[in-house]
Amino acid sequence: MACVNADGTLTPIAQKVLSALEHPASVTEINQRSGVPLYRVRASMRELADLGMLEEVSELFYITEKGKNHLANKLP
Amino acid sequence: MCKECGCGCNCDENCNCECCQNCKPVGMPRLNEPAPDFEAVTTHGTLKLSDYEGNWLVLFSHPADFTPVCTTEFVAFAEIYPELQKRGVELLGLSIDSVYAHIAWVRNIEEKFSIKIPFPVIADLSQDVSRAYGMIMPGVSKTETIRCVFVIDPKGILRAMIYYPLTTGRNMQEILRLIDSLQTSDKHGVATPANWKPGDKVIVPAPKTQEGAEERLNEGFDYTDWYLCKKDL
Numbered sequence: 256m257a258c259v260n261a262d263g264t265l266t267p268i269a270q271k272v273l274s275a276l277e278h279p280a281s282v283t284e285i286n287q288r289s290g291v292p293l294y295r296v297r298a299s300m301r302e303l304a305d306l307g308m309l310e311e312v313s314e315l316f317y318i319t320e321k322g323k324n325h326l327a328n329k330l331p
Numbered sequence: 332m333c334k335e336c337g338c339g340c341n342c343d344e345n346c347n348c349e350c351c352q353n354c355k356p357v358g359m360p361r362l363n364e365p366a367p368d369f370e371a372v373t374t375h376g377t378l379k380l381s382d383y384e385g386n387w388l389v390l391f392s393h394p395a396d397f398t399p400v401c402t403t404e405f406v407a408f409a410e411i412y413p414e415l416q417k418r419g420v421e422l423l424g425l426s427i428d429s430v431y432a433h434i435a436w437v438r439n440i441e442e443k444f445s446i447k448i449p450f451p452v453i454a455d456l457s458q459d460v461s462r463a464y465g466m467i468m469p470g471v472s473k474t475e476t477i478r479c480v481f482v483i484d485p486k487g488i489l490r491a492m493i494y495y496p497l498t499t500g501r502n503m504q505e506i507l508r509l510i511d512s513l514q515t516s517d518k519h520g521v522a523t524p525a526n527w528k529p530g531d532k533v534i535v536p537a538p539k540t541q542e543g544a545e546e547r548l549n550e551g552f553d554y555t556d557w558y559l560c561k562k563d564l
Contacts, residue, residue, distance in 0.1 A: 257376025283385075294382040294421055295375060302376065 258302045265325055272299045273326045276309060276318040285316065359465040366390075366481065366489040367463035373423070374433050375451035380487060387420040387514075388483040389506065392466040392476035396428045396436035400500045404478070405437075409446045411503045418510055419485075422450035426476055427461060430454035471497060480506060482513060519564055532561035 258269035265273065268291055275288035282300065286293045300316060303309045308322030318326070360367055370379045380388075391408070393401040408422055415422060426433075437448045455461050455476075466476040478495035490513050495501055512523040521533040537558040538544045544557040552560035 292421065293385055294378060297382040298376055298378050 258299055259306065264328065268295060269299055269303060270326065272296060272303065273308065273318055273322050276316060276322070279312075279315040279317045281314055281316070357465055357467060357469075358463045360463070360481070360489050360492070362489055362492065364489060365487050366483045367460075369460045369463065371425075371453040371455060371460050372430055373451035373453050374430060374437060378423070378451060378453075380483075383421055383423075383483070384487060385485050387418065387485060387510065388423060388481075389415065389420055389510070390423045390425065390464070390479075390481040390483060391501075392425045392461060392464075392479045394472065394475040394477065394497050395426055396432045397439070400498070401426075402436075402440060404500050405440055405448060406444050406446055407501075407503045408450070409440075409448050411507060412449050414507055415510070418507075418514060420510055424450060424452035425455050425460060425466070426452070427455050427458055427474065429456060468494075482509060484513070484517075515564070521562075521564075524561070532563055535560045535562055 258266055258272075260266055271289040271291050272285060275285045275291075280288065282293070282296055285291070285300070286296045289296065291299070300309065300311075303322065304311060306321075308319055308325055310317050310319055358367060366380060368380050370377060393404060395401060405424070408424070412422060428436075433452045433454055437452065441447050453460055458467065461467050461476045464479065464481060466479045467473070468477050471477050475497070477497060478499070478501055480491075480493040480495075480501065481489060482491040484490050491509055493501070493506075493509075508528060511529050512527060515529070515533065516522060519533065521535060524531075524534050527533070532553060535552055537560075538547055547557045547560060548554055550560070552562050554560050
């Protein structure tokens with residue numbers, strides 16, 4: 256997994272992507288806010304959505320409570 | 332049974348045995364058509380071609396990890412990466428090696444050459460991507476990809492291909508020049524002459540009517556003949 260380490264913590268890329276979701280944002284806005292390359296934002300969003308850490312509504316991405324907990328290192 | 336040749340090798344569709352690999356169809360992508368789609372395991376996680384939408388992409392293959400010519404090429408690709416980024420271009424490598432081999436090789440390059448490989452590398456053990464892009468030339472090798480370069484535009488259209496043999500390392504300045512030429516042509520509606528480089532005169536498209544040909548002399552271009560006119564950008 257490119258977003259989660261073996262110990263369950265978030266990788267630096269995943270942390271940057273989720274941190275850019277303080278407010279709901281599009282893929283392009285996350286790319287601009289985080290500095291993470293567009294292709295890695297898209298790949299990370301896909302993986303983080305599968306893990307239930309973010310949700311997409313009308314092309315805007317929202318961080319979920321699970322995502323916030325992971326970002327704060329409060330693992331489930 | 333192999334689905335392609337019908338032999339009794341008793342393999343499933345994900346089999347990597349020599350028979351199944353030899354029987355998988357080899358595609359040949361075509362210019363100005365959508366680049367073959369893929370989802371692949373890479374050193375940066377699972378990536379799809381569509382992840383690159385909005386960026387130019389240089390997809391390139393190399394024969395094998397931990398080999399001498401490929402190592403010099405990876406160092407050279409890493410060196411031009413900042414120039415590619417200025418042009419809105421991402422890099423994506425590929426070979427028929429495992430992701431663990433890729434990781435070990437990339438780490439070895441960093442250790443030996445003090446240069447970080449900033450781009451992902453596809454681990455194409457199934458040969459799905461390499462066959463879709465015609466990267467395997469059985470006359471050269473059935474188990475290695477040759478040195479291919481595919482330039483894919485921000486809409487996913489294949490715009491250029493270069494094929495090199497195993498023994499010839501690629502010229503990075505030519506790859507940059509090719510991208511400059513494509514982007515200049517797109518932006519200004521012109522063509523570029525032999526050995527063109529940014530700053531040189533570009534070629535004005537030839538007129539398509541006899542009337543246009545007659546007017547061409549009076550249009551202020553660097554005029555050789557009605558069909559060959561250049562201008563500065």
